[in-house]
Amino acid sequence: MSGHSEVWAYSEHKDLMFELVGKGRELASKLETNLTAIMLGHNVKDHAKELVGYGAHKVIVVDDPQLNEFHIETYLNALTQLSKQHQPELFLIGSTRRGKELAARLAARLGAGCVADCLELEVDEQGKLLARRIVYGGNAIVTQVFRTKPQIVTVPRGKFEKPNYTEEHKGEVVNITDIQIETPKTGVVEVNPVPMAETRIEEAEVVVGGGRGLEKKEDSKILEELAETLGGQVGYTRPLAEDRKWFTEWVGLSGHTIKPKLYIACGISGVIQHVAGIRDSKTIVAINKDPEAPIFEMADYIVIGDLYEIVPALSAALKKSLGVGKD
Amino acid sequence: MVRILVCVKQAIDVSQLKVDSATRRLILADAAKKISDFDKNAVEEAVRIIEKLGGEVFTVTVCPDDAKTTLREALAMGADKAYIISDPIFENSDTLATSYILAEAVKKIGTFDIIFCGEASIDSFSAQIGPRLAERLDIPVITYARKVSLEGDTVTIERSLEDCSETAKAKMPLLIAVTNEINEPRTPSYMAIMNAFKKEVVIWKATDLNITSEKVGETGSAVQVLDVLAPKVERQKIVIKGETATEIAEKLAKALIQEGVITR
Numbered sequence: 001m002s003g004h005s006e007v008w009a010y011s012e013h014k015d016l017m018f019e020l021v022g023k024g025r026e027l028a029s030k031l032e033t034n035l036t037a038i039m040l041g042h043n044v045k046d047h048a049k050e051l052v053g054y055g056a057h058k059v060i061v062v063d064d065p066q067l068n069e070f071h072i073e074t075y076l077n078a079l080t081q082l083s084k085q086h087q088p089e090l091f092l093i094g095s096t097r098r099g100k101e102l103a104a105r106l107a108a109r110l111g112a113g114c115v116a117d118c119l120e121l122e123v124d125e126q127g128k129l130l131a132r133r134i135v136y137g138g139n140a141i142v143t144q145v146f147r148t149k150p151q152i153v154t155v156p157r158g159k160f161e162k163p164n165y166t167e168e169h170k171g172e173v174v175n176i177t178d179i180q181i182e183t184p185k186t187g188v189v190e191v192n193p194v195p196m197a198e199t200r201i202e203e204a205e206v207v208v209g210g211g212r213g214l215e216k217k218e219d220s221k222i223l224e225e226l227a228e229t230l231g232g233q234v235g236y237t238r239p240l241a242e243d244r245k246w247f248t249e250w251v252g253l254s255g256h257t258i259k260p261k262l263y264i265a266c267g268i269s270g271v272i273q274h275v276a277g278i279r280d281s282k283t284i285v286a287i288n289k290d291p292e293a294p295i296f297e298m299a300d301y302i303v304i305g306d307l308y309e310i311v312p313a314l315s316a317a318l319k320k321s322l323g324v325g326k327d
Numbered sequence: 328m329v330r331i332l333v334c335v336k337q338a339i340d341v342s343q344l345k346v347d348s349a350t351r352r353l354i355l356a357d358a359a360k361k362i363s364d365f366d367k368n369a370v371e372e373a374v375r376i377i378e379k380l381g382g383e384v385f386t387v388t389v390c391p392d393d394a395k396t397t398l399r400e401a402l403a404m405g406a407d408k409a410y411i412i413s414d415p416i417f418e419n420s421d422t423l424a425t426s427y428i429l430a431e432a433v434k435k436i437g438t439f440d441i442i443f444c445g446e447a448s449i450d451s452f453s454a455q456i457g458p459r460l461a462e463r464l465d466i467p468v469i470t471y472a473r474k475v476s477l478e479g480d481t482v483t484i485e486r487s488l489e490d491c492s493e494t495a496k497a498k499m500p501l502l503i504a505v506t507n508e509i510n511e512p513r514t515p516s517y518m519a520i521m522n523a524f525k526k527e528v529v530i531w532k533a534t535d536l537n538i539t540s541e542k543v544g545e546t547g548s549a550v551q552v553l554d555v556l557a558p559k560v561e562r563q564k565i566v567i568k569g570e571t572a573t574e575i576a577e578k579l580a581k582a583l584i585q586e587g588v589i590t591r
Contacts, residue, residue: 097488101470104422104455108462113423113549116453130553136450137341140353140555148549185467186501189483190494206589230589253452262588272341279558283588285579300563301582303575313576321580322589 005087005149007031009056010038010079011094012070012102015162018054020092020155022163023121025055030123033089036060040078042068045173052171055163059173060086066181073184076102080109081179088150090129092121095154103154114152115144119159129153138253138276156257158202201251206232207260209251209278212239213267213288213307217246222308223266226315229322232260237274252277264314266307270295287311329382329477331373332439333406334429334460337390337397338363339450351557362397365445367404367512368505372475373443374405375510380477383407385436389428391418395528402523403515409526410436414533416540421548426459428543431536433464440499441482446471446506457504467501473508 007028009020021037028035037056039048041063048059062078083091083106093103095117107114119141120132128145131153135142201207208227210220220234227234235251235258242250251258252274259280266287268274275298278284286299287310296302303310340359347354362370373384386401387410388394398409412432420428433442442464444457454470461468473492474485486493487506515523533543541547567582569575583589 097471100454101458101468104453104458105462105468107423107455107549108426108459111423111549113421114453114455115550116455133453135452135555136339136344136353137452139341139344139346140557142552143554143556144550145553146549147551186469186495186497188493188495191491192493193491262583283583283586284562285583296564298560298562300565301579302564302566303579304566305572305575309572310576313572314579317573317576317580318589320577321584 005089006034006036006058008036008038008083008088008091009093010040010091011096011099012040012075013094013096013099013157016094016096016099016155016157017051018162019157019160020094021051021054021056023155023160024090024092025057025163027090027092027121027123027129028057031089031127034058036088038062038079038082040064040067040075048173050165052173053165053167053169055169057171059171061173061175062179063175064179064181070098071184071188072098072101072105073186074181076105076109077182078179079106082176083110083150085176090151090153093152093154095156100154103152107152110150110152111148112150112152113146113148114154115146116154118153118155121153121155134253134276138272138279158257158259201233201235201249201256202258204233204258205260206230206262207251207258207264207278207281208232208234209237209263209265209268210234210240211237211265211268211274214240217244219308220246222311222315226264226266226311226318229315229318230262232262237268237271265295265299266311268295269293270298329376329380329441330437330439331376331382331384331441331443332433332436333366333369333373333384333386333401333443334456335366335370335386335388335398335401336363336445336448336450336456337361337388337394338448341449346557348557351559353555353557360397362400363445363448363450365447365449365505365507366401367445368507368509369443369445370401370404370406371510371512372505373441374513376441376475376477377405382440385410385439387412387429387432387436389413389417389420389425389432391415398528399520399523400515402526402528403520404513405515405519407526409528411528411530412536413530414538414543416533416538416544419545419548419552420543421550422453422455422459423549424543424547426456426463427547428533428536428538429456429460430463431538432531433460435531435536438500440480442466442500442502444502444504446504454504457502461502464502467497468504469495469497469501470504472503472505475503475505475509
């Protein structure tokens with residue numbers, strides 16, 4: 001062991017937590033230390049064992065009736081006490097809105113630094129953690145290093161692979177009982193779930209994107225037809241959602257960040273904020289009437305043409321080649 | 328009567344930022360600056376509360392250089408007084424150091440019922456200053472607020488989270504970080520802009536707050552910037568041409584299938 005203390009991972013979001021365990025284990029091995037997953041809640045023993053299967057060397061469990069529901073103050077309280085007791089080297093926290101607040105406040109309580117929304121985490125030859133994130137509205141990527149410990153970073157959903165579950169992983173589950181949870185200062189009085197899309201656009205292998213080139217909301221059906229042909233999903237740009245109020249969600253820096261195998265941008269000019277949300281797509285096709293559209297700088301395949309002609313023709317061509325619709 | 332403080336950031340106007348494509352460096356020297364978008368929502372919300380219930384809105388910013396023009400805009404929107412905490416030693420401060428400067432400033436400015444912040448700044452977007460400031464001042468914080476209503480000393484806040492909206496209650500004093508869903512910030516009238524020039528702008532340096540260099544700037548920061556580069560673009564940029572839409576579409580379909588990115 002090189003004297004590094006542990007790498008920790010925590011998210012209140014179950015799937016994101018698995019991704020953190022995967023990435024955290026990789027970083028821990030480079031730092032020659034262990035990955036410890038933090039589990040907060042009530043009656044959560046089975047979940048703790050599951051985290052071992054995903055790769056946690058150790059799971060620290062705080063099982064307390066006061067932690068039954070996520071409440072930022074009780075959870076923050078528990079994480080602060082755990083961090084002070086055990087002094088992790090690096091703490092990965094899931095970058096949900098709840099997680100971002102949690103990480104910032106934990107960092108404040110520990111007098112620590114925090115790098116939010118990391119898209120890359122790397123350990124250099126000197127064993128130093130390099131954290132990369134998008135800044136300036138998608139115009140740049142900043143590389144940051146920590147001067148103090150613990151190093152707190154938040155990681156968004158879908159940036160790192162979910163590891164495979166295997167019974168072969170061995171790890172210990174440690175119950176911590178000497179933690180006093182304070183009564184919260186703020187109260188949550190009501191929670192109203194937002195109706196969610198059935199499938200998440202982040203998980204789609206093909207995404208057809210629609211931008212301001214779409215003249216009417218109804219015209220989105222030509223994009224839907226293309227997406228359906230390819231077994232993919234449709235996503236839109238922020239102006240269609242926010243200015244025209246056609247949709248409630250959008251793809252871009254402030255919305256969904258996606259990295260499908262194929263992204264087909266239809267009638268999208270390609271402002272930097274949108275590009276930041278699709279940059280990691282494997283292959284990008286751009287269809288736009290304007291030969292000067294900045295999206296073409298980002299594209300593998302460029303079609304200068306009207307989406308109203310090209311997109312239906314592309315759906316037809318693909319159906320023909322793929323044999324979709326034939327029995 | 329409600330006393331409100333709004334924290335604003337003079338941010339880089341990211342929509343006008345230029346990149347040197349040869350070096351991938353950003354041209355930051357003369358980059359245009361403005362009040363960060365979400366902070367305008369924060370100013371607007373504060374001014375609306377005061378218009379309804381009476382009271383005062385102060386605004387504060389921390390920056391290494393001059394921010395008078397930026398804060399003038401907040402004053403034109405209806406804030407009563409502005410504080411600029413400015414010193415060259417603040418250069419390269421991270422969120423730990425910046426929240427320290429801001430907390431020291433707030434303690435000197437006075438006590439407030441509500442402190443408003445934007446959910447994040449448009450240039451660095453780390454969403455940490457609000458929560459960190461609340462922790463330093465030891466007051467409750469509610470983030471991602473999209474609706475705020477006051478009744479006596481209780482504030483009811485609707486928050487937007489990814490999978491739900493949540494209604495929270497807290498007692499004043501508290502800090503609220505707002506999203507851009509909360510309101511449409513006003514465009515100040517000519518009269519309001521002229522009036523803003525009559526309003527008081529207080530400028531403090533680090534020494535006015537007894538802040539020494541070891542707690543701010545690079546030495547006072549836990550996180551250091553190694554490098555800022557525009558992302559690399561390595562795309563094939565193959566132009567698909569043809570006489571008809573069908574011809575183009577067939578060529579494109581063939582290329583995509585050959586590349587193996589079509590999975591069904």
